[in-house]
Amino acid sequence: MAAAEVSHKDLETGPPTGSEKHTNGVGSKVKAHRTKDAQHGDKDLLQNVFIGAIDAGTTSSRFLILDGAGTPVAQHQIELDQSYPRPGWHEHDPQQLIDSVRECMEKATADFTSKGHDVSDIRAIGITNQRETTLVWDTETGEPLHPAIAWPDTRTQALVRELKEREGADELRELCGLPLSTYPSAVKLVWLLRNVDAVREAYEAGRLSFGTVDTWLLYHLNGGLEEKSNVTDATNASRTMFMNLHTLEYDDKLLDFFNLDRNKLRLPKIVPSSSPDAFGKVSEGSLRGVRITGCLGDQSAAMVGQKAFTPGSAKNTYGTGCFLLYNVGEEPVISKHGLLATVAYHFGRDKKPVYALEGSIAVAGSGVKFLMNNLGFVEQSHEITDLAATVEDNGGCVFVTAFSGLFAPYWIDDAKGTIFGITQHTTQGHIARATLEATCFQTKAILDAMAKDSGQPLAELAVDGGMSASDLCMQTQADIINIPVVRPAMRETTSLGAAFAAGFAVGIWKEFHELESINQKGRTVFEPDISEKKSAKMFKKWSKAVEMCRGWSDEDEDDASDQE
Template sequence: MAGGNKRAATTGTEEPQPIPKKQIIDNGSSVQLDEKKLRQFYIGSIDQGTTSTRFIIFDGTGKPVASHQIEFTQQYPHSGWHEHDPLEIITSVEQCIERATELFIDQGHDISDIKAVGITNQRETTVVWDTNTGEPLHNAIAWPDTRTKGLVRELKARDGADALHDICGLPLSTYPSSVKLVWLLKNVDAVREAYDEGRLSFGTMDTWLLYKLNGGKERDIHVTDATNASRTMFMNLHTVEYDDKLLGFFQLDRKKVNLPNIVPSSSPDAFGALSTGRLKGVRITGCLGDQSAALVGQQGFSPGSAKNTYGTGCFLLYNVGEKPVISKHGLLATIAYDFGGKRKPVYALEGSIAVAGSGVKFLMNNLGFITHSHKISDLAASVDDNGGCVFVTAFSGLFAPYWIDDAKGTIFGITQHTERGHIARATLEATCFQTKAILDAMELDSGHKLAELAVDGGMSNSNLCMQTQANIIGIPVDRPAMRETTSLGAAIAAGFAVGIWKEFDELKEINQLDRMIFKPNVSKEESAKMFKKWGRAVEMCRGWLATDEANGENDF
């Protein structure tokens, strides 16, 4: 969108208008849904995200009927550090459950109508606690945290580093839980002492939630689902079990650290039940990492289907079927979902973008450009294009497919002509460009070109952003009317376990009404020109940090 060429469909105050997606009456399914019956069953969904916690109650048709959301404290003790208080997060979950349930009861429903609860969570975020007391030993280290830059460089030089990717599907970076745990062991005395004495419990956020919601030490539920386990670098992607070679590489003794048991994402008994509150005794029967949950919520059950979630970060998952595809082009291989029983785990290729909605928050909180996140579209639409600005939002380096850890956020092309609106546009475009880079890599890895992209998450609310996305990737963008697909995915996993749904065919009509399609409205040549300029900006920001800075020596 550089240059100054005006296109009425995407510029000025004229908001882009998507095309309604026609409802498919005959979807080839032989399953006849009893909607009247399904509306009598309800499932609760805990959505524990990076910046907020939600609890949403869905009926059996996938319609949300009650919800509550609470934002919690983001802690940044030093440059590049990002932490959460594990106890504050538990409190936020419990409060959301109580308040959403109150709304549910006020509507005339009975608590007994809620048949199960599912959990979806921010992934990679690492929690450690004392096995004997159940108390956390340190703040949770959040997934975007980059304090481990120096450690990652050391690990990459260690013998065996090159073999890890083929085993676990993840590259060595600041992203996975493994390096966060190793950092804690090296730098926090209380964590090291607990490890040496064999009383250190480790988990990602799902494990911590399940442990505490079940009553903590009393019931000692210590589990994780396969999607979350696949983000630790401790699990063999092919066997779906912890791998001694991986643990050995990180110099971890399994006798000294309590790792959660790996279970399917949908299970009637593995996750226990809520131990307190209005929903005491209700079983927790589903658990999925947030991006896997969004793929399930978008009904991405067929190989070749894909979704992109525009949240704090941006995450594109592409279903590759029942065998993992180890990327040769900078992507992650991960478990998409595992519904247990006689079903095999389903795998995905994933591209992870560290900064999406957090870039909008940066403009709002740090620079004062806007007063509310949803105002970003209005500001971006106040100008015809980006005015020549390109914003590489490398606040935490760049994730897939670049994996550049020595970059920082950089704005190119600023002149006296530059206005806030130009930077707002460039911020939205940064996520769209990185999505294009990921799709290109997925096409190379899979051998197939995506026909359309299903989207959800906060930034997908912006028509301007989604039209820009369609223009940059050159394929239609498909947006649902109900965009709580992450929460819906956790509800679907929980519902499967208790028999509300039994086959994937039964889900084909869920959340399909009033979907909108954004079709590209610029030429392929113009799109390629925009992407080439972005690529030049990425290369120019590479190596911004000197070696000692990239190693973290100046971070604290």
């Protein structure tokens, strides 16, 4: 669920500087142009207004301080430890999640004040976070009862198969917009209740607190046990399978399906994503007393940061995973073609919630990390682009990066990562290129599904996240989907979206049109540069590879229901 999860330095190749086709290495033609400067409003005034943004991602925690014109003026980032105790398991240390955020806040604030600014200039703070990652803690002590189960974790595969056979399983999507899979928080919580004694005992005693990363951070930033903050926003709640998309409240039918008693489980209160008082304020440190007024799941934050406020607009974030959100307006659209229905954002007061169709890809930047960390192809993530550019094409190599099965629109839980087409001709460059293409092909599949659900194809695709820095990857994306790909110059759109949510709550902005000029200068537009026939041929081979990767996961192997 993840923000621009690859570090902002990862895959950094820099945007092209001209409007003509050029070559960034062998065989990597890029056809792109830079947009002209947009008209700006009263920048002098906005540049003296500052907002903090906590970006709690899958691979790192960050804190940025942005001015009212959307320009980062100070930031600090800390990489997070990733724990993989068993195949398919992915965990985080709950204490590191909050400690890293606090350290980032302190160091970025020190940088901010060293530049002559004052802490009192920071009007508010927004939070954006990895979604679906599940935390449980003791309500009475505040102590975590298990490591956080991260969103890509697949230990629940056997449980999902069981739940799909339960009466009422077919009715869930109409209520919550999500299919039964290893992805949502609900199945992670059920697994914890079945397999971890401390979690089950706390539940039976009525002292089990459950939340996603936003709730955990807000609990601690507000003072922990002293204040007992227990809140989430609608975008994060919509990823749990507990919230009714239509009412934005917890639904007894959903809770009953998972055999959960809300009297035994402390669920966070669901509030709008932008609120002057619902999220509390920082209780300690340099920013003590500063209000937290915005909260958005990372992909919703990126959508807001890309200003996709009108129905029919869309964005794609290339982070640890890849997440494409399509604005469908003020009524949810339940997908018939393998997509998720989710809350895009809810800015409260007199504004209605806005919904999106979402296509989620489990592996994007993490595929690059795999080539770097596991196979030793390169030493730095950004070098993958150079390696991929050493060859003209993939050499017949197709890499289905199904490390966590395949998400939208396929939902193949029993797939595993599989490389097809290897010959003696295959080099590291071919595999590197196939890794980048895997994300682009899955994006194409999602866009096709969105066109079927919405009845209208997309005209252009706004992009952000670490992998979007690669000219080769973005040109490949434009070629495969046959529409322009638009990349902003400042790609911290997830943090920017959190800042927008916080700023609206304290009156820095009142209407969406006031944001039109922000982050418009120097955008790069990648134009398709191959024929539709060639693109269709490439996608046909990818689709064949997807079908061939089914069934690699053995049921006995995936049954992780033994007691810890």
